[in-house]
Amino acid sequence: MSMSKQMHLGAFMRPVSLHTGAWRYPGSAPDANFSFSHLKRFAQTLEAAKFDAFFMADHLAVLNMPVEALKRSHTVTSFEPFTLLSALAAVTERIGLVATASTTFDAPYHIARRFASLDHISDGRAGWNIVTTSNPDAALNFGLDEHVEHGERYCRAREFFDVVTGLWDSFADDAFLRDQESGLFFDPERMHVLDHHGPSLNVRGPLNIARPPQGWPVIVQAGQSEPGRQLAAETAEVIFAAPRDLAGGQELFADIKGRQDALGRSRDHLKILPAAFIVLGDTIAEAKAKRALLDGLVHFESGIASLSIALGLDASGFDLDAPLPRDLPDTNASKTGRQQVLKLAETEGLTVRQLAQRYGGYSGLAFVGTPESVADEMETWIDAEGSDGFNVVFPYLPQGLDDVAHRLVPELQRRGRFRTAYDGTTLRDHLGLPRPDNRFFPTR
Amino acid sequence: MSMSKQMHLGAFMRPVSLHTGAWRYPGSAPDANFSFSHLKRFAQTLEAAKFDAFFMADHLAVLNMPVEALKRSHTVTSFEPFTLLSALAAVTERIGLVATASTTFDAPYHIARRFASLDHISDGRAGWNIVTTSNPDAALNFGLDEHVEHGERYCRAREFFDVVTGLWDSFADDAFLRDQESGLFFDPERMHVLDHHGPSLNVRGPLNIARPPQGWPVIVQAGQSEPGRQLAAETAEVIFAAPRDLAGGQELFADIKGRQDALGRSRDHLKILPAAFIVLGDTIAEAKAKRALLDGLVHFESGIASLSIALGLDASGFDLDAPLPRDLPDTNASKTGRQQVLKLAETEGLTVRQLAQRYGGYSGLAFVGTPESVADEMETWIDAEGSDGFNVVFPYLPQGLDDVAHRLVPELQRRGRFRTAYDGTTLRDHLGLPRPDNRFFPTR
Missing domain, CATH: 3.20.20.30 (Luciferase-like domain)
Structure with a gap:
């Protein structure tokens, strides 16, 4: 063996x-x-x-x-x-x-x-x-x-x-x-x-x-x-x-x-x-719910600041309960950083508010299940x-x-x-x- | 009271x-x-x-x-x-x-x-x-x-x-x-x-x-x-x-x-x-003997270097088992430091070797008894x-x-x-x- x-x-x-x-x-x-x-x-x-x-x-x-x-x-x-x-x-x-x-x-x-x-x-x-x-x-x-x-x-x-x-x-x-x-x-x-x-x-x-x-x-x-x-x-x-x-x-x-x-x-x-x-639950759905609860505890003021930094623009004017607008203006922000935001938004289907709370909380590699x-x-x-x-x-x-x-x-x-x-x-x-x-x- | x-x-x-x-x-x-x-x-x-x-x-x-x-x-x-x-x-x-x-x-x-x-x-x-x-x-x-x-x-x-x-x-x-x-x-x-x-x-x-x-x-x-x-x-x-x-x-x-x-x-x-x-003994004589034993464990090379620094001159040529010579040449050493050495030598009746071991060990305020x-x-x-x-x-x-x-x-x-x-x-x-x-x- x-x-x-x-x-x-x-x-x-x-x-x-x-x-x-x-x-x-x-x-x-x-x-x-x-x-x-x-x-x-x-x-x-x-x-x-x-x-x-x-x-x-x-x-x-x-x-x-x-x-x-x-x-x-x-x-x-x-x-x-x-x-x-x-x-x-x-x-x-x-x-x-x-x-x-x-x-x-x-x-x-x-x-x-x-x-x-x-x-x-x-x-x-x-x-x-x-x-x-x-x-x-x-x-x-x-x-x-x-x-x-x-x-x-x-x-x-x-x-x-x-x-x-x-x-x-x-x-x-x-x-x-x-x-x-x-x-x-x-x-x-x-x-x-x-x-x-x-x-x-x-x-x-x-x-x-x-x-x-x-x-x-x-x-x-x-x-x-x-x-x-x-x-x-x-x-x-x-x-x-x-x-x-x-x-x-x-x-x-x-x-x-x-x-x-x-x-x-x-x-x-x-x-x-x-x-x-790492977020653990008895089921994958429960673990995801725990993470959503946790992300929801990130204060909006804190989250929107982090998202704005990641995008290189002020995100506070967007419709918070809709997806990110498709055509964002070009800025000096790092392209890689912005692409990561867009990929995450698409993969998990997050609204601007949820994205903000993810970036204000923890947005790196995660194992949830x-x-x-x-x-x-x-x-x-x-x-x-x-x-x-x-x-x-x-x-x-x-x-x-x-x-x-x-x-x-x-x-x-x-x-x-x-x-x-x-x-x-x-x-x-x-x-x-x-x-x-x-x-x-x-x-x- | x-x-x-x-x-x-x-x-x-x-x-x-x-x-x-x-x-x-x-x-x-x-x-x-x-x-x-x-x-x-x-x-x-x-x-x-x-x-x-x-x-x-x-x-x-x-x-x-x-x-x-x-x-x-x-x-x-x-x-x-x-x-x-x-x-x-x-x-x-x-x-x-x-x-x-x-x-x-x-x-x-x-x-x-x-x-x-x-x-x-x-x-x-x-x-x-x-x-x-x-x-x-x-x-x-x-x-x-x-x-x-x-x-x-x-x-x-x-x-x-x-x-x-x-x-x-x-x-x-x-x-x-x-x-x-x-x-x-x-x-x-x-x-x-x-x-x-x-x-x-x-x-x-x-x-x-x-x-x-x-x-x-x-x-x-x-x-x-x-x-x-x-x-x-x-x-x-x-x-x-x-x-x-x-x-x-x-x-x-x-x-x-x-x-x-x-x-x-x-x-x-x-x-x-x-x-x-502070050195303690059952009698004052025992405490003094403990201190003498301890001082005696200071290696002579170490002690004579410390004494020479305190006196501002090379003390290694003196008769080690006799008192300090009475007329030491003037040097740039601090007068206070030298006076302290002379006072200690006189008060406790120490030889050059014993003085060296005291200075190589600990020469500050002591309570021995x-x-x-x-x-x-x-x-x-x-x-x-x-x-x-x-x-x-x-x-x-x-x-x-x-x-x-x-x-x-x-x-x-x-x-x-x-x-x-x-x-x-x-x-x-x-x-x-x-x-x-x-x-x-x-x-x-």
Whole structure:
């Protein structure tokens, strides 16, 4: 009997959900943004379900949407990722802990140090989601009048990655002798001073922390642009992708794994995990009704703002209970974005109001159905090389998370597609990733 | 019966102790720098003893001493404070958690966000030890060739404090309505956009986190210079001081409280807590012997380097088993520092070798004796206006900490000098500090 390909599951978390209507859903915890007890319960439930990782989404600004939408949304104020994930490390034992950190608005010494520290505290469960922060409102919180340009952000990101990984390698794994007899605490010959001088960064080192248990925390990236894809193929170990359908997943999968082939890098050493919004019901109709209820809780002011952004024009004048007008004027908006709106409107037969609520809520890849039908879809993705697993987005909490943990995961386990126990202890173990060699003190 | 003045106790922690010989002391845990289980046990023991706060010392560099001393020391590599204290927040319930963060090498948006997050996770137990980072080696880890000059660091620190506290006040305490019926999550009229433009910093805001439970985390400072003292009198709520004797403590106490009087600030709203190194024994002679054993574990190479720095000249050529030569050549070293060495050598009758080991270990204020004799000394300090309590430095761990928790604290409690239970839940409650009003949304 041949073994089916296993999938990896991450949880892409905001405390109240990413969906902007979720805080109004029956049974939700609208105060979870600042309630650690809720987050602790979520992480422990995901760990009992053997998830690979808990992944905390992040922002570096509040003013990233019009105030009419902002005041309706629970998504922009919450815990800072390092403090939250460190606290969760103390009350979990196996689940991976992935934090987002920006290469544009922080110093590599701080970033290297915090991830190394989280990796030590969690005994090897940390992951770094490298972002360059595309939100121009963030720049204004860090003393910059204009946002750093895209190409420059990526140049700095590449150099930043080299510096951070170099700092993690400051000490050989065997540097700390702690020889109480002779009084030698560590061997200075096994300490490397990085002394980096580059176009964007000057960092001496060494880092004031021992090499992380995983060697390096797991490297996660989300960039979908051309430089983002190349950086990921070279350096990422997990890609947090956002394809809208299987064809999009397959395109990304083939492209990234092809780039790895060209670089001589094993395909197994990078896992592609698209975000997937999962709504479960006893029947497909019930699951669809739950989603419709949830979308209906997106306030119209919030939804119409999001739809207008996606279309690149003010959609508030359209007949709200009719389909989108056929002939929309040309604008500067991205053609791809607009085509996605039109395709979605047609496929699901949505009115302008429903489209607005979908865009104001969550408009990415979604699996909506029974545990069996959703498991079927996920298997199809894995077998058709659409992905190596998923980063699950929960529609509402705690129920949407409990449904996945208690109903979908057991179905995937019955099918032999998902672990029933953790084999190892580190996030690298869960993901099947090798421990990187120390570049200054190679093992051989 | 009049009530004796109560004292406050913080624990000034490094995982293996601040004393550089501690990792070689019998029963020590030399691997505690990266062992969270040890730190968890320490924090829980201190909480059971009703300590006000757990205070994590910090460095931003490794290369802050000659390599001959460095390689003997366990003090420069350890957890990063935010990740450690957040993890400890999840496994403690009442003890305060104070982290050091630099105004010279970090961004106010990050600092405001992390302390607010720690305060939310811990339900109001965070404190910020504001430092300007005097170590020139740190600058090299953050892209600066030359260290920022002292006056400039303090100007930036003052502005940084205003920005961070302004960001904490971004939302009124009642801003988050979470009205599920109307769909209004927060009231934008109760959100303040800081829009700060100053000589050192430009920060828009608002902070992407609700106001901390304490309003502001407790503000701690250690600066002893003239601008440091003035900044502390204006803004600090705890001073982490380093007087060497009671006269020094009294001078600082009178100076700071006098500055508060001049500012019209209540003396009760700032607690002065000197670092105190405490070694306990069944007899005073036994305690002294323990300290001598500990000092004797400071490697000579490490000690002589520290003594040479304190004297401003190479001390390695002196007769090591004789007293210091009487006529030392003049140098550029600080006169105060040299006088302290001479005074200590004379008072305790130490040889050059013993002086070196004292300076390589811990040379600040120390209480060495029985629980009764040490409690006597501490009472004298409190009653003579030398301090409002102490930040205890443990000579070796875990034994030195357990001795204080299980032998000294009960003695102080018997004398009515220290709490037997926490009255409140926040660090402000423990320290008797008021909750700051929101400057943009005053309660009256």
